[in-house]
Amino acid sequence: MKTNTKTTGRRHTAKAARLPRCPTGIQGLDEITGGGLPRGRPTLVCGGAGCGKTLLAAEFLVRGAAQFDEPGVLMAFEETEKELEANVASLGFDLEGLVRRKKMVVDHVHIERSESTQSGGYDLEGIFVRLGHSIDSIGAKRVVLDTLEVLFANLPDEAVLRGELRRLFRWLKAKGVTAVITAERGPGSLTRHGLEEYVSDCVIVLDHRVSDQVATRHLRVVKYRGAMHGTNEFPFLIGADGISVLPITSLSLNHQVSRERIATGIPRLDKMLGGRGFFRGSSILLTGTAGTGKTIISCNFGHAAARRGERVLYFSFEESPNQIIRNMHSIGLRLEPMVKRGLLRFHSARPSLYGLEMHLATMFKEIAEFRPQVVIVDPITSLMDLGTVSEGKGMVTRLIDYLKATQVTTLFTSLTQGGHPLQQSEGGMSSLMDSWLLLEDFEGNGERNRVFYVLKARGMGHSNQIREFLISDHGIDIVDAYIGASGVLTGSARAAQGALEKAAALAGQQEAAQLKREVERKRGALERQISGLRSDYESEALELRRIAEQVGTRTLLLSTERAESGRLRQADIKLGSGMPIKSKAGRRLP
Amino acid sequence: MRSCDLVLAIPTVVRPLPKPVRTIIGTLSDTARMLVGSDLRPAETTP
Incomplete structure (x- = not known):
């Protein structure tokens, strides 16, 4: 099972790689188509009048010749060489220079119904010969046919024409050139004459819409056989340096980030x-x-x-x-x-x-x-x-x-x-x-x-x-x-609130100062009281000491007096302590 | 303009002079149309 999916996956990628691309050099278009138009195959570009078909085709050729070294042939059915040169010169392309350097051939096919008459059957071998000669003369890799539908308007017998166009596209494929065929958009179908039946490898639709009085051009790849492509409608511009398609969805979210x-x-x-x-x-x-x-x-x-x-x-x-x-x-x-x-x-x-x-x-x-x-x-x-x-x-x-x-x-x-x-x-x-x-x-x-x-x-x-x-x-x-509490205050309200706060702070300070003074006063009173008490105590203690001294002196006096009188009275003579004392005591006896 | 520039379909007959240039596309099997197209016979001869 695992190997099976692996092989199908490989086959898929191999198929995508096998289809070579031909880069258009048009900013954004190569991104949408995954590298360019299918190489060696015809691509149909269709759209209404003035949406930039011819310009897209011309830019594909000019950029191919100038940037990718792939010479190109422009076969124009509507505009002459001079007109084309002037048109693309306004976008900064030097068509004349490329023609001179044999990088490009511009071939205007003049066809006017009023000047021609049909008489019997015909084929378009003339186009084949002219195109073949142009391609071979410069070794062209790219071909633009702008606009083939002119043929439908100017040549009789549509059945013959269709058969010849089918042959033409087969022939272009066989030549191996990458071709761009432009066609006018028709009502209800991609092109007015159903060219999409013959050119079915890649179809690009251009559109020019006006909304809110502002016109925007859009490009959409309707079909790209055998390849992944962006299917959305992409806005595009014709600026001072050609067409630029602005893909919206091709941008990814993996950019570098900075910590700075x-x-x-x-x-x-x-x-x-x-x-x-x-x-x-x-x-x-x-x-x-x-x-x-x-x-x-x-x-x-x-x-x-x-x-x-x-x-x-x-x-x-x-x-x-x-x-x-x-x-x-x-x-x-x-x-x-x-x-x-x-x-x-x-x-x-x-x-x-x-x-x-x-x-x-x-x-x-x-x-x-x-x-x-x-x-x-x-x-x-x-x-x-x-x-x-x-x-x-x-x-x-x-x-x-x-x-x-x-x-x-x-x-x-x-x-x-x-x-x-x-x-x-x-x-x-x-x-x-x-x-x-x-x-x-x-x-x-x-x-x-x-x-x-x-x-x-x-x-x-x-x-x-x-x-x-x-x-x-x-x-x-x-x-x-x-x-x-009342919300956010700004401006003068904030200033007023600031003043209020300042006043409140000042009042608080004053109150504190008063309290301090009160405490100071109380402390003073207390201290005075303490010192009074202390002096009281000290005087009493002094008195006490004096009395104690007096008492002490008196006791001493008394004791010395008693001792003296005792000694006089021989009161201290202890009984039985010695005879001589006893004899002394006898002296007390009268 | 060169005459060969006018050749697109094969066969084509180009009548460069007198002006205007005329081309006749096809095998010329429709003789009447060929003659009218090349101004060899005026278009409004037979109704």
Whole structure:
């Protein structure tokens, strides 16, 4: 069983590897198709008018010739060589140079129904001969037929034509060239004349849709025989350097992370974030209603980064660079020197200038060019208003993934429309963010005060306190808001509360001093009492001693007197102690 | 424009002059259409 699965697995991978790809060089398209178009097979590119079929085909050829050393033949049925050259030159491709260097052949097939008549049976051997000659003359590996359907409009006898086209595609396969065939999209089917019947190895559908007056182009790989491919609809752009497809789903979540922390430019905020600021490469969201100071905090952040010598790219969608510089000057933040030194770059554009995808592509391009360490988007919400919620989220996801992959710290500001900001978390955008700071207005006492707090900060300890921040001539000052039983007090209420507290403290001090004096007095009284008692005691003790002395003297006197009288009376003579004494005693007898 | 640039289908007869250029595609088996297409006979002769 185990060996069985193993072999099927190997067979599967072997099959995928066996199908060689032909890289288009078009940004994003190779990612979706897993390396490019099927090599040696025809690919059908279909879509409505003006969705970029010819351009995609031309870019495939030009990039093939210029980047992959694969010469190509462009057989054009609609546009002449001159027209094609001009068209692709506007996108920075030098078609003429490639033709001169024998890397490309452009063959315009002129066909006009009004000029031709059919008389009897025919075949399309002429195309085969011309194409074969062009391919052989430069050793072409790639062929583009743009647009074959012109034949249907201009040649009679559709049955013959279909048979010949079938033969043509077989012939191209046999030649081993990678071909791109463009076709107009028809109602209810992929192409107007059912070309998908013949070209069935790879089918790409282009689409140009307008929603909310903004047009977005989409690309979808409908079919890719024998290979895995992205089946979603991917937005694509025709920019100054060709087509770029922006795959949403091909991005993965395995970017490097950094432990390095970067300061925010507001020391007190750093302290709230565990003392060291944000992680490098993290995404930070700053939400608040109008006038809560989002731009000021962003500029502080950018300024701090630029002062560290990092490059900062500031995307502004509401203010012009000069306006930001002037406004920041009023709070003592000088951004102009940073701009002059090339550390700070502004990119200002009105959100409604072009669609979401174009904005994203421009941002990617700017980021790739400037290689910033810090990117600020102010505000992201005006961009997200351009598309639907899911489009907006998709865009932010791609932007964040792209920036995280390159270790860029990103600060997004988001304008909320009143109400509780938590309830409208920008279509789930907040879940993509690593840190979230919330700015709020507090109204009361006839004034508005700004407070802010850290709602989340992934991977670091952070303060849970609401802080008030003041904007003055010398920048941002963060002070503790008074938080008491009656809620959060800010502004003058906080000042009043401070005064109240001070008065209370003063009263307490006074009371303590009074108490101290009282105690002092009591101690004095006590001491006086003690000394009185002591002197009483001492005098009594003195008296006692005097009496004792008197008593002692008297006793001594008495005893000596008694002894004397005794001696006189011979009272001490003990009976039987000796005869001589007895004889002496006899003397007492008269 | 070279005459050979106009050749796509085989066989094709090209009449470069007088202008405008005319091409006749096919084996020329339909003589009437061939003659009309090459302006050798005006188109509105027979109703």
